[in-house]
Every structure is written in structure tokens, then in C-alpha cells.
Amino acid sequence: MLIVGELINTSRKPIKQAVENKDAEYIKEIARKQAEAGAHYIDVNCGTLVRNEPEIMAWLVNLVKEAVDLPLCIDSPNPKALEVGLELAAERAQPMVNSISAEAERYNSVLPLVLKYKAKVVALLMDDSGMPDTAEQRIAIVRKLVAGLVQAGVPEDDIYIDPLVKPVSTGDSAGVEVLETLQFIRREYPAVHTICGLSNISYGLPNRPVLNQVFLIQTMTAGMDAYILDPLDRTLMGFYYASQALLGKDPYCSEYLKAHRSGLYQKD
Known part of the structure; x- marks a missing residue:
């Protein structure tokens, strides 16, 4: 993670x-x-x-x-x-690029940089037809992006698919479409990673942290293995460490216990 x-x-x-x-x-x-x-x-x-x-x-x-x-x-x-x-x-360690997409201009301008600096890359599920609405549209872009990046020489382990989280305030199925896309990626491309800007899901709604926290748990359960988020949100980080442990991704609960001792999440 x-x-x-x-x-x-x-x-x-x-x-x-x-x-x-x-x-x-x-x-x-x-x-x-x-x-x-x-x-x-x-x-x-x-x-x-x-x-x-x-x-x-x-x-x-x-x-x-x-x-x-x-x-x-x-x-x-x-x-x-x-x-x-x-x-x-890149002078220090392998960097990450945020982001490339299937939009032709963006893809052609960013791919050479990914290859030159041997970077991990966030691959955003957008193409020249615009932002996808359904899981089926997202899946078509996943296939296109993964095939193109791998053919160009980007290792699957360096690809982080961003399923394009939209605010649930703009459409009832915004969260479900992301979850279905994640399940497809985990099944078809097990070596490829997934990532998202978590807080996008709650934009425009009150009490945003509650939505963000629940969506964290839902997406982790569906296979999300990376997040762009505020690590200073101790309550959110508590859900992160707990979910890792409960999903069997934290052997012997070692990270959960380490975070507990270090005070990295809200305990009350």
C-alpha cells in the first residue's frame, strides 16, 4: 500500500x-x-x-x-x-508522474518523460472523448492505457491506474462505477496498481470526512492499493491502518500496532 x-x-x-x-x-x-x-x-x-x-x-x-x-x-x-x-x-529515488492519460496530446507529451526518468506513473482514465461515466467506458480506457504503456516499456508494477473518482453529488453511481472498475483491474491486471484522489468523492456535500472514510474502506476492499490523501487526517489514517489489518494485508498487524504506538491515528 x-x-x-x-x-x-x-x-x-x-x-x-x-x-x-x-x-x-x-x-x-x-x-x-x-x-x-x-x-x-x-x-x-x-x-x-x-x-x-x-x-x-x-x-x-x-x-x-x-x-x-x-x-x-x-x-x-x-x-x-x-x-x-x-x-x-530522480536524483534521489524513483519519482512518480501525476499524470498521464489516454488523451493523445497528453499521452504523447508525458510518455517520453516517464521513460526518460524511469518513473512510476499515475494513469488517469480519460481519453479524447472526455471523462467516462460508466465502468464499461473506464475499462476500455484501462485496456488501452495498460497495453500502450507496457508496449512502450513501462513495467506493470510502475503503472498506477486512477479510475477517475467523481463526486457522488453529481451522480448516484459515481462510487459504484469506481468500485466495479477496481474489481476488473484486480482480476485482469494483478500486477498493475490503482490509485485515486480520495476526497473527490465527497466534493459538494456536507460532512465530507465521513464520505471519504467510508469510501476508503470500500475502495480498499475492492482492491485499491494507493491513495493521494492528507496523511495528517488522523481519523482517516486510522481507517487506513485498520482496513489493512482486517483485509489481511498487514502481517501480524505490525503496521497497525506500530502506528498505534506512534500515535499516527485517532484513538478515541
Whole structure:
């Protein structure tokens, strides 16, 4: 199971302000807190700052590298910013690219970077026809993306399929379609990983943490094995460690017990 800490993202007001103020210590503190809370990768995203995104990406990546020893997930819609981040991140460990899709322009611009830096890659289930609505549409894109990436030389173990979580507020079947897609991937592509931005499911609804927590459990049961989330949410992390143990993915409950002793999840 892999957790990508999502907090260094300029779509979040505190991070945007820290970037604008060149508050390096705040950025490094957020990186350290996520690492201490159990993140395995740190996501770096400054995609809202389009005017000088490559320069900001370099600044952020260097700060995170100073703060923590973890590998980085470089997150951008801009191939130039992706390459800047990947070049710096790859100096330490295998980076992750967030993301490639089956959209022709995106696929053709990102795939060379994945291969050049031997990166793990988040493969988002979108193509040139737009965002899929049904599990069947998602499955067709899964087949296309996995076949193309593997043929290009990307190991299946480095592919992380993002089934495109939509807010359940926009359609009653939004969660079910994701679960059906996950079950297909686990059955047909057991060596391929799955990942998602968990909080998308609750957008637009009240008491979002409850929805996020339940969807975490549902998706883990269906086979999800990586998440982009806030590792500082101790209640959510409690559900994560408990689900791992109850699904038989935590031998002797060792990670659950370690997290308990370290206070990494809410105990009351």
C-alpha cells in the first residue's frame, strides 16, 4: 500500500501564500509532517501558478528534498514543469508522474518523460472523448492505457491506474462505477496498481470526512492499493491502518500496532 501526501499543492490557500511569500520553512514543515504521519511519497503541485510554474516547481522540489528523504510525486498538467521536477526528484529515488492519460496530446507529451526518468506513473482514465461515466467506458480506457504503456516499456508494477473518482453529488453511481472498475483491474491486471484522489468523492456535500472514510474502506476492499490523501487526517489514517489489518494485508498487524504506538491515528 502506498500513500502519497497531497498537501503541497498551490490550490490550497496556505501553500499558495507560502509560495508567494517565499516561506521556505513552512513548505519544509508541511513536507516533514506528512513524512512523519506515514506518507511514502510527497506530491508537489504548483499547477495553479501557470505564469512561472517550472521555476516554482524547481523551488518546491528542492525544498522538499531538503526536508525529507522520501521520493516525490511530480504533479502538473504542464510537461515542462513535469520535466523540471522529475529531473530534480530522480536524483534521489524513483519519482512518480501525476499524470498521464489516454488523451493523445497528453499521452504523447508525458510518455517520453516517464521513460526518460524511469518513473512510476499515475494513469488517469480519460481519453479524447472526455471523462467516462460508466465502468464499461473506464475499462476500455484501462485496456488501452495498460497495453500502450507496457508496449512502450513501462513495467506493470510502475503503472498506477486512477479510475477517475467523481463526486457522488453529481451522480448516484459515481462510487459504484469506481468500485466495479477496481474489481476488473484486480482480476485482469494483478500486477498493475490503482490509485485515486480520495476526497473527490465527497466534493459538494456536507460532512465530507465521513464520505471519504467510508469510501476508503470500500475502495480498499475492492482492491485499491494507493491513495493521494492528507496523511495528517488522523481519523482517516486510522481507517487506513485498520482496513489493512482486517483485509489481511498487514502481517501480524505490525503496521497497525506500530502506528498505534506512534500515535499516527485517532484513538478515541
